[in-house]
Amino acid sequence: MDSGSNLDTLMARYQAGDFAAATALVECIGPQLHRFFMAQSASRSDADDLLQETWLRIHRVRHTYRPGEPVQPWFYAIARRVRIDHYRRASRTTARERRLEELSDVAAAFPREEAQGDDLETLLAPLAESQREVILMLKVAGMSLEEVARATSCSVGSVKQKVHRAYRNLRDRMNAMGPKKGSSGGLT
Amino acid sequence: MRDEEVDKVLHNAAGVAPRVEAALLKRIADSINSSLRPVRPLPPTWVLTGTLALICAAVAVGAAACTGFYGIGKLSPWERVLIFSTLGILVWVAGKEFVSQLIPGSRQHLSVSAFLTIASAALLGVFALVFRDYHTDHFISAGVTCLLTALLLAIPAAFLSWLLLRRGFAVNALAAGAAAGGLAGLSGVTMLELHCANFQALHVLVWHTAVVPVSAAAGALVAWALRGRCEI
Numbered sequence: 378m379d380s381g382s383n384l385d386t387l388m389a390r391y392q393a394g395d396f397a398a399a400t401a402l403v404e405c406i407g408p409q410l411h412r413f414f415m416a417q418s419a420s421r422s423d424a425d426d427l428l429q430e431t432w433l434r435i436h437r438v439r440h441t442y443r444p445g446e447p448v449q450p451w452f453y454a455i456a457r458r459v460r461i462d463h464y465r466r467a468s469r470t471t472a473r474e475r476r477l478e479e480l481s482d483v484a485a486a487f488p489r490e491e492a493q494g495d496d497l498e499t500l501l502a503p504l505a506e507s508q509r510e511v512i513l514m515l516k517v518a519g520m521s522l523e524e525v526a527r528a529t530s531c532s533v534g535s536v537k538q539k540v541h542r543a544y545r546n547l548r549d550r551m552n553a554m555g556p557k558k559g560s561s562g563g564l565t
Numbered sequence: 566m567r568d569e570e571v572d573k574v575l576h577n578a579a580g581v582a583p584r585v586e587a588a589l590l591k592r593i594a595d596s597i598n599s600s601l602r603p604v605r606p607l608p609p610t611w612v613l614t615g616t617l618a619l620i621c622a623a624v625a626v627g628a629a630a631c632t633g634f635y636g637i638g639k640l641s642p643w644e645r646v647l648i649f650s651t652l653g654i655l656v657w658v659a660g661k662e663f664v665s666q667l668i669p670g671s672r673q674h675l676s677v678s679a680f681l682t683i684a685s686a687a688l689l690g691v692f693a694l695v696f697r698d699y700h701t702d703h704f705i706s707a708g709v710t711c712l713l714t715a716l717l718l719a720i721p722a723a724f725l726s727w728l729l730l731r732r733g734f735a736v737n738a739l740a741a742g743a744a745a746g747g748l749a750g751l752s753g754v755t756m757l758e759l760h761c762a763n764f765q766a767l768h769v770l771v772w773h774t775a776v777v778p779v780s781a782a783a784g785a786l787v788a789w790a791l792r793g794r795c796e797i
Binding site: 391392393394396399400403404407408411412415421425428429432433436438439440441442443444446447449450451452453454455458496497500512516517524526527528530544547548551 | 567568570571574575576578579584585586589590592593594596597598600601602603604605606607609667668669670671672673676736737
């Protein structure tokens with residue numbers, strides 16, 4: 378269900394007004410996007426809200442997807458923008474201007490409420506926001522470098538650089554935690 | 566620790582089943598299915614870009630026809646070719662940039678700020694090559710008149726472009742506004758080159774070139790102001 382061609386077909390049927398395709402698409406892409414938000418926001422309720430907002434936006438602009446184009450960058454570009462808009466709104470309402478890098482520092486300093494020790498969200502928490510999103514797209518969504526570049530509106534070279542830095546950070550952290558923990562995925 | 570081991574750890578962590586409530590997905594599916602209607606996908610990029618270029622050209626030529634083709638009348642044939650081919654290329658690239666802002670996840674060869682920098686530099690280069698009269702009369706008053714005229718003309722060009730692409734813009738509203746403003750500004754510059762017979766180098770270099778960044782800034786400002794209201 379989650380292969381690119383199946384998603385393309387589902388998307389084309391969704392544009393044609395097929396209820397079953399729309400439901401299948403929500404069930405297929407929804408968990409991926411939810412995980413994308415979970416890894417980047419502090420709470421589950423935020424991730425739920427962001428997922429709903431993303432689907433509203435997807436539904437409103439579904440005509441902008443063109444059959445034949447890669448579908449995952451299309452979804453992730455919208456999800457990424459919803460997250461940025463949400464972050465800006467939240468910053469305005471709380472009147473606290475914090476940089477994204479600082480947020481990741483806070484996340485690293487204070488364990489997440491749902492951290493289980495070996496989940497992806499905890500593993501990626503120490504990374505900067507931009508590094509975390511490219512790792513999520515590459516490793517969870519299974520997108521190519523070119524697709525990640527499209528989703529994040531930057532060049533392939535820039536994506537490679539972020540991945541390189543993310544891996545370096547993760548390597549350093551895993552080395553600091555010791556080889557036993559690192560190899561079993563436990564980094565908390 | 567090597568990259569392969571980091572890969573393995575990430576792979577193991579990613580393998581844990583995503584935690585999302587089925588009820589949430591059902592609620593989302595129900596809400597979008599309640600308003601689900603067939604939609605027609607967008608036409609190819611070149612069709613949209615070509616239409617935007619035609620809109621800009623039509624607005625510029627229409628305005629120049631009303632005010633008079635004094636500028637182009639004074640230019641030599643090679644100067645016309647140089648100026649208008651440059652403007653044509655820039656309008657095409659700006660149109661493509663505007664369309665790519667409409668489509669989430671589309672390949673972007675150039676950021677809007679890079680395009681505006683390149684467009685301004687290209688115009689400066691061409692104008693510096695063509696206009697060599699370095700004495701200045703009424704620099705401010707004549708310049709402000711040209712700038713305001715071009716910006717006023719950019720309004721209908723931007724409005725018509727927005728009408729063409731109004732359903733969309735799910736991603737970066739500010740970049741889309743700046744791209745639309747840049748495109749409309751180029752329409753204004755085209756009109757000035759057709760109409761304005763003031764060939765003093767400083768006048769053209771400063772005031773005619775300024776239309777593009779000022780119009781782009783105005784476009785970004787309008788997009789920012791409308792962002793909440795239009796949900797773009």
